[in-house]
Each structure stands twice: as structure tokens, then as C-alpha cells.
Amino acid sequence: MSPSAQSISRTGLLLAAIVAVDQATKALVRGGVTVGEENAVFPGVQIVHVLNRGVAFGALSGKSVVMIIVLVALAGLVVWFALHRTDPHVWIPTGLLLGGAIGNIIDRIRDGAVTDFIKIPLWPAFNLADVAIVFGVLALLYVLERGDGADEPT
Numbered sequence: 001m002s003p004s005a006q007s008i009s010r011t012g013l014l015l016a017a018i019v020a021v022d023q024a025t026k027a028l029v030r031g032g033v034t035v036g037e038e039n040a041v042f043p044g045v046q047i048v049h050v051l052n053r054g055v056a057f058g059a060l061s062g063k064s065v066v067m068i069i070v071l072v073a074l075a076g077l078v079v080w081f082a083l084h085r086t087d088p089h090v091w092i093p094t095g096l097l098l099g100g101a102i103g104n105i106i107d108r109i110r111d112g113a114v115t116d117f118i119k120i121p122l123w124p125a126f127n128l129a130d131v132a133i134v135f136g137v138l139a140l141l142y143v144l145e146r147g148d149g150a151d152e153p154t
Helices: 003-032 064-084 091-111 128-146
Strands: 038-042 045-052 114-119
Touching (some): 003 045, 091 114, 091 128
């Protein structure tokens, strides 16, 4: 399998895994935790059921222009990936970011809001798609900073 095909396959697998785990955990919360209910899991960690109609942490609720910006950013990510798919590790941030975004978009289309359920002190509730997005941004920064290794001596 070519490096390009491997990168595309890995991206697809990571994306699918993120969406599957995200949607499964959200289904468990929707089926077992009433909206607004809070259950302590560990000291400082609660399972809650929050419907987020905004974008990041509930901000900009009802602003469709923000969703358009998100979709444009995702399209830009896909183009970047297509241009760099043979570079090492680009599949990681791409899979994480697309998987997280798609997981939350599914909620918005189905429910009109994103199901958030992890609550830690001094932080708004979030979900596993959000975790994937954060780690995807960090991985993207790492890949961009590291480059493809073309400038390194062999």
C-alpha cells in the first residue's frame, strides 16, 4: 500500500473510531442521565447531561455564521490533508479533528444541540468529541512545527 493510501486509511479509521466512541458515550448519557442531572464519578469529575446549543462551551448560541466558519475550516483541513497526505503523521490531527467535528455535527443535525457530559471544576461541560478536537489541534501544531523532515539531514 502506498504512503498516500496508508495515510487515507489511517485517517478514516481514526475518524470512524472517534465518531463511534463519541456517539456511543453520548447515547449512554442521553439514555441514562436526565438533562441537568449531575452524578459524581471521581473527586472533581461529574457526569452531567447538558445540551449545548452554542459552539465552544455554549458560546455564540444560534449564530449560523459560526457553523459556516467551522465548515469552511473543516474543508480547509481536508484540502491541507490532501496536499500533505504523504507526510508522516498528518493522519493523526486530521482524523482527530474531523472525527471530533463530525461527532458534534451529528448531534446538531439530530438534536439541534450537542450533548456534553463531562464536568470538571472551573470548566464548562464537554464530551469526547471535544477532547478529540483539542488533541487534534495539539497534534496539528506538532506536525506543522515538526514539518515533514525534508530539511533534516539524512
